[in-house]
Amino acid sequence: MPDVFDRLIGQARAVSLLRQYVRRPVHAYLVTGPDGTDLHEAALVIAAALQCPDYGCGVCEVCRLVLTGADADVTFVERAGLSWRVDELREAERVSRRRPLGPGYQIVAIEDVELAAGPTPSAPALLKSLEEPPPRSVFVLTAHETSPALATVVSRCLEIRLQGLTEEDVAAIVAADGVDDAVARTAAAAANGDVHRARILARDDALVQRAAQWRRVPDRLDGTPAAATRVIDEIVRSLDAAAAPLAAAQVEETRRRETTARELGVRVAARRELDATFKREQRRFRTEELRFGVRVLIEVYRDRLRDALAEPEDARSSARARAALHALDTLEESHRRLATSLDEGLLLADLMLTLGND
Numbered sequence: 001m002p003d004v005f006d007r008l009i010g011q012a013r014a015v016s017l018l019r020q021y022v023r024r025p026v027h028a029y030l031v032t033g034p035d036g037t038d039l040h041e042a043a044l045v046i047a048a049a050l051q052c053p054d055y056g057c058g059v060c061e062v063c064r065l066v067l068t069g070a071d072a073d074v075t076f077v078e079r080a081g082l083s084w085r086v087d088e089l090r091e092a093e094r095v096s097r098r099r100p101l102g103p104g105y106q107i108v109a110i111e112d113v114e115l116a117a118g119p120t121p122s123a124p125a126l127l128k129s130l131e132e133p134p135p136r137s138v139f140v141l142t143a144h145e146t147s148p149a150l151a152t153v154v155s156r157c158l159e160i161r162l163q164g165l166t167e168e169d170v171a172a173i174v175a176a177d178g179v180d181d182a183v184a185r186t187a188a189a190a191a192n193g194d195v196h197r198a199r200i201l202a203r204d205d206a207l208v209q210r211a212a213q214w215r216r217v218p219d220r221l222d223g224t225p226a227a228a229t230r231v232i233d234e235i236v237r238s239l240d241a242a243a244a245p246l247a248a249a250q251v252e253e254t255r256r257r258e259t260t261a262r263e264l265g266v267r268v269a270a271r272r273e274l275d276a277t278f279k280r281e282q283r284r285f286r287t288e289e290l291r292f293g294v295r296v297l298i299e300v301y302r303d304r305l306r307d308a309l310a311e312p313e314d315a316r317s318s319a320r321a322r323a324a325l326h327a328l329d330t331l332e333e334s335h336r337r338l339a340t341s342l343d344e345g346l347l348l349a350d351l352m353l354t355l356g357n358d
């Protein structure tokens with residue numbers, strides 16, 4: 001029977017454990033998973049399953065309230081800065097001590113608990129709440145990585161590990177948001193296993209056009225530097241345009257943090273750190289976008305290679321097969337370079353000049 005756990009696509013192993021765990025609740029869960037997994041969704045699902053009289057049917061009023069963030073007994077603690085502050089975690093503890101209004105639990109979710117470690121760790125404030133929670137309180141923590149500094153926190157929780165997602169999983173998740181299947185597949189291919197990025201891309205009408213733009217590149221390169229320069233300029237312009245939705249999301253995030261800080265009566269912490277994080281995100285986005293382009297090009301040259309090999313063997317078809325193979329080598333090399341530090345302009349110049357000669 002479908003239930004709320006069906007929302008955790010690609011996590012069959014974690015889901016089968018969770019279905020058992022929520023029938024015998026413990027006082028603290030910790031959901032961990034590599035970058036790109038949707039830990040927030042997992043925390044919501046666990047909260048719904050704990051509150052629901054049917055352990056997460058996914059359709060009753062209780063489930064609906066939790067999933068839309070409207071259950072008064074489920075609190076996702078807000079963070080004003082980049083790391084968790086002691087007073088924010090104390091606030092979490094205060095909330096956990098409230099008697100639940102409904103028949104279920106008082107559920108307190110704290111996301112990204114890895115941000116409670118660091119140079120001035122706030123994790124000890126969290127430990128206290130995890131040690132002696134009131135009987136009807138449950139903590140749901142999430143973390144993409146757990147450093148040794150968090151070992152004590154981890155040891156007080158039941159850990160649920162999500163696994164990294166395949167491209168098909170990501171496509172299914174994005175399609176489940178109501179996005180057209182073909183768009184979801186293209187977004188997933190461009191997102192490299194990252195659901196968050198895939199969702200941003202799926203809202204980006206220009207993604208399919210960008211894929212088409214990359215696909216046209218080989219036909220437009222004629223071996224002259226002028227053609228390579230024209231193609232590079234166009235790619236850089238479309239990278240700028242592609243990064244625009246992310247920039248908008250960052251403005252939104254800054255605004256949300258300012259509101260939270262105002263409500264808590266504190267200053268927005270570490271504004272400069274936040275800006276640095278956003279810059280890093282932008283850079284990562286552009287790198288992922290280039291990776292997407294390189295993968296589109298790899299497909300194009302694989303097709304060319306297949307076509308050349310399917311023809312009767314003669315000097316012309318052999319030359320075309322060799323050219324496609326050489327292009328594929330160049331592209332694989334670029335793909336590798338994208339994993340290390342990277343100068344976008346240099347990489348594009350190398351790539352386009354080499355491909356132009358194939």
Ligand SMILES: [Zn+2]
Binds near residue numbers: 053059
């Ligand atoms: Zn339900």
